[in-house]
Amino acid sequence: MTTSAIAVSGLRKAFGDKIVLDGIDLEVGAGTIFSLLGPNGAGKTTTVNVLTTLIRADGGTAQVAGHDVATDARAVRAAIGVTGQFAAVDELLTGQENLQLMVDLDRRGSGDGGRVVADLLERFDLVESAQKPASTYSGGMRRKLDLAMTLVGRPSIIFLDEPTTGLDPRSRRTMWTIIRELVADGATIFLTTQYLEEADQLADRIAVLDQGRLVAQGTPDELKRRLPGTHVRLRFTTVAELDEAARIFPEATRDDEALALRVPSDGGTKSLRSVLDRLDEYSAGAEEFSVHTPDLDDVFLALTGHDTAHDTEAVAK
Structure with missing residues (x-):
């Protein structure tokens, strides 16, 4: 992989007569945390869906792990992991069974699935609850299990779409620690979040998306320095x-x-x-x-004219 884990140029997407992505350009360095922010309907989830090959763009180019998302989708999927806004765990299965299911579905498995499951249970502090149904897990435990399931295939690029929504402050900070550890191990994180403090704490670079266009990019400090008031x-x-x-x-x-x-x-x-x-x-x-200096809330409001409270986004209509 080159130094760019994700490279996007002129990306466009429309649903009917509604333009959702209007020619966006962005680059994500390998081994970094990149956060995409934006108000409801800005196009964040659409961007993630294009980059993870779930939908096709109408124009522009996007490369993920050095592979074109339109012409080499299979290679892209082999390199990425995706954790959506809601934990995709089977509540009828135990934590261990959920992980084992992912191991069984992974065609690239090394053959030592039991070791993979055991390592992930230990890494995410789920050993004691491994034999309990996922329906008994707290919100924080479900999110940890969901992320653990994403890591079964050892992806080099991980897309996290609002991974801490609904978590209590302690669980949220635990997830932050896990995300930092993933990057320390060499992973690249593409993060969307409704919590600007989260982006400020985690992201190496931030892009602000509004009405399908990128209105600003930079480090958290660079964005905050754009506003008067320092x-x-x-x-x-x-x-x-x-x-x-x-x-x-x-x-x-x-x-x-x-x-x-x-x-x-x-x-x-x-x-x-x-x-x-x-x-x-x-x-x-x-x-x-x-x-x-002004905080990211000030930056967000100045750039988009929107309040960040309850900034959640469903898949673009």
Whole structure:
């Protein structure tokens, strides 16, 4: 595989007279976590469905693991794993039986299916519940079992479509740890999520999709720096120190209750150095120094005009 696990150019898809994907371009580096964000109906799930060969695009090209999704779908499927929005486990079977079923269906199996099942049960902390029906599992356990089933074929690229929706905070963070471990082992993750904190915590790069078009791409920090509002916060120990700093930075906003000053900044090294140099020039000092930037919620709202609350997406109509 090349350094690009996924490469998309000019991808288009329409359902009837509704354009769902309007010529999107994106690239996902091998061994990274890429997160696709967007409001309801933006085309996130349609993008995943095209890249996983579930539906065909109307135009453009897409390569996954070096294979064209339109002309070499079999090779693409052999390289990927897909975990959808809802856990696809058989509730009548035990956790172990669900995994064994996937092993039996995997034509590329090494022959030691029992070892594969045992390793996955241990890796996902499901050993104690392995003999229990999946219907008795909690939401977090079902999601872990679902992801474990996806890994039976040892995919190099894993598509996770809102993998933590409905999980409690503890289960969500457990899933984050598992995702990071998968990448540490060499996997590439393509993640869609309704939780911007999740994208911020996990993703190496993020793309924001709105009305079928990519409106922004970059690292989480790069996206947050696109918005005004970044500032350096200086906190002082006395009112006199605050007054002196306010004279040094007349453009700043002061918070008398917190003895703090907010100095506009782009967050870059040159801007930060300028703030420190001005303090040093007047022999002034601050008790605390920190940089504050807009969060991804601010970015999302500015780019799409949509609130991120309850941002779930069914398959595009």
